[in-house]
Amino acid sequence: MDRLSALLMRLDFSADTFFEGAFCGSSHFPAQPGIGHLHLVRRGPATFTHDDGTRLRVDQPALVFYPRPLAHGLDTGAGTARLLCASVRLAGGGDAVIDSLPPCLHIPLAQLPAMAGVLELLFDEAQHGGLGQKLVLNRLCDVLIVQLLRHALASKLISASRLFGLSDAALAKALAAMHDHPGRHWTVASLATLCGMSRSRFAHQFHAAIGCPPAQYLMGQRMLRAQALLQQGRLVQDVALEVGYGSQPAFTRAFRASTRLSPRDWLAQGGN
Known part of the structure; x- marks a missing residue:
């Protein structure tokens, strides 16, 4: 089925x-x-x-x-x-x-x-x-x-990953945690604990259900939240801290890896 x-x-x-x-x-x-x-x-x-x-x-x-x-x-x-x-x-x-x-x-x-x-x-x-x-x-x-x-x-x-991931009761708590609080310092171990699994079992089951490792999924959630905050007019340095990056350069590198643009260039091109 x-x-x-x-x-x-x-x-x-x-x-x-x-x-x-x-x-x-x-x-x-x-x-x-x-x-x-x-x-x-x-x-x-x-x-x-x-x-x-x-x-x-x-x-x-x-x-x-x-x-x-x-x-x-x-x-x-x-x-x-x-x-x-x-x-x-x-x-x-x-x-x-x-x-x-x-x-x-x-x-x-x-x-x-x-x-x-x-x-x-x-x-x-x-x-x-x-x-x-x-x-x-x-x-x-x-x-x-x-x-x-x-x-x-x-x-x-x-979002297929969110829809089907949340339908997996074993992973739902970890996914909800990343969606609701993407700026927290989540590790595979802490997410596995939320789901009552071992680290290795959680990582395997997550990849099988969602199609990517937990860290990659978390980065995607952080970038989605960052884009929403940037479109609201928030300063780049404030956005960096809110989505879990210790410095603006670290956030800019991650943002560029995700969008191929810096935050300011992304906004200048219409934020798409």
């Missing part, structure tokens, strides 16, 4: 469609424990508003997926949108896995040619389905979510 299949079976997810058709006006979806949402915008416009004030306007056919509980509003303004909406139940264990996913995935259908067959079945069932229609729609939405996650992994919208 492949890793994505094993992960989704462990999460025991299932979709429950609750609306299909023309929608005009506004609606609010509260955050409910263990519930995400999938919105298929067949025709816009539709604007999704989040509690932090951010907005996502969808004018073209697209999928909008909230993999974990997140309160959001939906408004079509003066227009009418064609929508299919489903709640997504996440019954299995794995809060850390769910938390590793982006809060919202927005992907235009034009970028999802591999899903054309499922979408055609979904639209046809929504319009012409007979007995058992809701069950068929729910199962097709399940397939759509699997394909959506497959696309997000292939497009690197989701």
Whole structure:
């Protein structure tokens, strides 16, 4: 069994469609424990508003997926949108896995040619389905979510190492520690202790699951945090200390090894 299949079976997810058709006006979806949402915008416009004030306007056919509980509003303004909406139940264990996913995935259908067959079945069932229609729609939405996650992994919208690493209960504590506190002086021995393993067993299992040694993974997390801090306008010397380097030159060398640019040159080129 492949890793994505094993992960989704462990999460025991299932979709429950609750609306299909023309929608005009506004609606609010509260955050409910263990519930995400999938919105298929067949025709816009539709604007999704989040509690932090951010907005996502969808004018073209697209999928909008909230993999974990997140309160959001939906408004079509003066227009009418064609929508299919489903709640997504996440019954299995794995809060850390769910938390590793982006809060919202927005992907235009034009970028999802591999899903054309499922979408055609979904639209046809929504319009012409007979007995058992809701069950068929729910199962097709399940397939759509699997394909959506497959696309997000292939497009690197989701970190495969973090997603699958956190799904490995034996490594989850070490990965969470590096994600949450990349500036600490983590060693293979201290990370192994967090996981209740010997140093050699932890190093072997980590490399097998994640695809690189723990030290390399930690450096990657430090560089991601450093880039975020630099984009916030933090001074290079302060960033160096926060992400675990004793001096600015040591940090600059590590940053250049990762990006082929110094921190200042990286910012000057747009921080990409």
